[in-house]
Amino acid sequence: MSLVRELDDGVAIVRIVETEAYLPGDAAAHSFRGETARNRSLFLHRGHAYVYFIYGNHYCFNVSAERAGIGGGVLVRAGEPVAGIALMRARRNDARDRDLLRGPGRFAQALAIDRSLDGIDLCKAGPLWLGAATRPIGDVGESRRIGITKEADRLLRFFERGNPFVSGPARWA
DNA sequence: AAGAAGATTCGCT
DNA sequence: GCGAATCTTCTTA
Numbered sequence: 551m552s553l554v555r556e557l558d559d560g561v562a563i564v565r566i567v568e569t570e571a572y573l574p575g576d577a578a579a580h581s582f583r584g585e586t587a588r589n590r591s592l593f594l595h596r597g598h599a600y601v602y603f604i605y606g607n608h609y610c611f612n613v614s615a616e617r618a619g620i621g622g623g624v625l626v627r628a629g630e631p632v633a634g635i636a637l638m639r640a641r642r643n644d645a646r647d648r649d650l651l652r653g654p655g656r657f658a659q660a661l662a663i664d665r666s667l668d669g670i671d672l673c674k675a676g677p678l679w680l681g682a683a684t685r686p687i688g689d690v691g692e693s694r695r696i697g698i699t700k701e702a703d704r705l706l707r708f709f710e711r712g713n714p715f716v717s718g719p720a721r722w723a
Numbered sequence: 724a725a726g727a728a729g730a731t732t733c734g735c736t
Numbered sequence: 737g738c739g740a741a742t743c744t745t746c747t748t749a
Binding site (some may be wrong): 604606607611612623656695696 | 728729730732733736
């Protein structure tokens, strides 16, 4: 699957290579304690953006994954640049290509994703939308989710095995 | 009203 | 490898 970002200065396209699932009833999910002003987008019908701000510095991008009224989504943790690399580089302080989109905070920064995109429909054309895969995904690995303390043992992180744009220690790739 | 925790990143040792 | 940075949100430790 690819993600397309339409910016003032051009279009950036990214191939999604790493995600984590946050399911209904999952204590680690932001939706676990019910709907609030911050997480309401997680309760939208699948295919809408949920963007939140974390650690005082970073935005993280998620796609809602359940039916309307049920909270759940997928965190996009990493991507492989496909087009518009110069645009991403400019927003990432000229980081090297491998670091442009590796990790949820970097991913959002490279694509200029912030709370103004929270709640938008990703299944239709607009500033940000999901497109068909530019290349089929390869072998999918799974692991524990990164950076959480609750429900830490569940294997809900998915990534393309061997892909250098995946975050985390090399052994996970 | 105050405080702690948080789906992270970067720079320094 | 470790710790600081930095601020919003939810909980009441």
